[in-house]
Amino acid sequence: MPNQAPTQASPPRALRWAVAGSVIVMIAAGGLFYYASKMAAAKRQANHDEVLVTIHSHSCEPNALTVPAGRASFRIVNRSDRAVEWEILDGVLVIEERENIAPGLSQVINANLLPGDYAITCGLLSNPRGTLHVTPTAASDAAAKARPSMVAFVGPLSEFRVYLSSQSTALIKAVTALEQSIEAGDLSQAQALYLPARAAYQRLAPAAQRLGELDNSINARADYFEKREQDPAFVGFHRLEYALFQQRDLDGLAPLTQRLLTDVTTLKQQLLAQSLLPEQLVSIVVRNLNSIGDVHASSGEEERYSHSDLNGFAANLDAARKVVELLRPLLSKSAADLLPKIDSALAALDAQLNGFKVNDAYASYDSVSAEQRKQIADKAKALAAALDGIDPALGLCGL
Incomplete structure (x- = not known):
């Protein structure tokens, strides 16, 4: 019987699957490589306008930059011998930053920039800062009329915090x-020094009144206590006012003034610890002015013992004026037609109050007639109404 050729064994099934898997992996790798290449090419195309900044040990090169408003890309190359950061600054505010750029490496910072002049850090904090000038474009001019982002309110809110700090310090002093x-x-x-202390508080009143319990300790009138002036819980400014101007007696006031000093010191701490939303910046002032218009101007009850109500109204007006000053740049861009109305209302209330000044001091409120009190109330409410238009104009309604 002739010998038969041996039958060739077929590859094991596992081997066939391994080969097929290798082919699939190769195809997938090729696809991923192609995709990555296309993405890298697109990225290079998108970043063809990158601004190159080289950080040396003691300076940046270049140290003065000019770019158009809008999106800008900066490639930061670190040629120094230590890890550095690069920042774009608008005053004390950091607009964009990149930290921990290692020696010999580079990183890209993308920023949306508004027209204006900025500073740039150049490595070490002791190094001279550079400058960044951003020129306006048609797109930036159109965007300036649109609703500002929340970033736009960081500056006003930060400056209002500075205002609270400085006024709190003045109050403590x-x-x-x-x-x-x-x-x-x-x-x-003591009677003479009560007036500036009280005015210092009134400049903080719109914000301080958000702190209910502490404000009650500092500012509550006798009406809020069961035994009125005789109630042991009646402390703060009005308790001192009662003793100084009605009783005209300093006996027993030392512990009360020490308590007030402790409270106003705590007030500063709490005001600076509280966060304030953009829409609250105007609303707290509007609420304060409406209180003058609806209650305080007509009744004269707020400073019933010293009759120094006009001093308080003027201090409240200072706070309102400060808020307008802080928001004026935003309003000039987004609601310029509202500013004349606000400025007119500010000037009207200011003129009304100044009409009661004699030798740089305000008249006693018990000398102000009912009709004059109504005029003060009307002008306070008119200013509140004008300020009430700010939030809608800046797109803050409903936030």
Whole structure:
């Protein structure tokens, strides 16, 4: 019987699957490589306008940049011997930054920039800062009329925080002087120093009144207590006002002034610890002005013992004026037609109050007639109404 050729064994099934898998992996790898190449090419095309900035040990090169408004890309190359950061600054505010750029490497910063002049950091904090000038474009001019982003409010809110800090410091200083005059037993001096201390508080009142419990300790009138002036819980400014101007007696006031000093010191801490939303910046001032218009101007009850209501109204107006000042740049861009109405209302209330000044001091409120009080109330409400238009104009309604 002839010998038969041996039958060739077919590859094991596992081997066939392995070969097929290798082919699939190769195809997938090729596809991924092609995709990555296309993405890299697209990225290079998109970044063909990158601005190159080289950081050396003690400077940037170039140190003065000019770019058009809108999206800009900066490639930061670190030629120094340590990891560095690069920042774009608008005043004290960081607009964009890239941290920890390693020596010999580069990173890209993308920023949407508004027209204006900025500073740039150049590695070490001790290094001279560079400049970045951003020129306006047709697109940036159109965007300036649109609703600002929340970033636009960082500056006004930060500056309002500075205002709260400085006014709180002034309040603490004024209350300290008042305390010292009371401890010295000088009634006339204490009466004179009460007025600037009270005015310092009124400049903070729109924000301070958000802190209900603390504000009650500092600012509550006798009406809010069961035994009115005789209630042990009646403390703060109005308790001192009652003693200084109605009782005309300093006896027992030292602990009360010490308590007030503690409270206003705590007030500063809490005001700076609280966050304020953009839409609250105007609303707290509007609420304060409406209180003048609806209650305080007509009744004269707020400063019933010293009759120094006009001092308080003027201080409240200072706070309103500050908020307008902080928001004016935004309003000039987005609601320029609203500014004349606001400025007119500010000037009207200011003129009304200044009409009661004699030798740089406000008249006693018990000398202000009912008709004059109504005029003050009307102008306070008119200013509140004008300010009430700010949030809609800046797109903050409903936030």
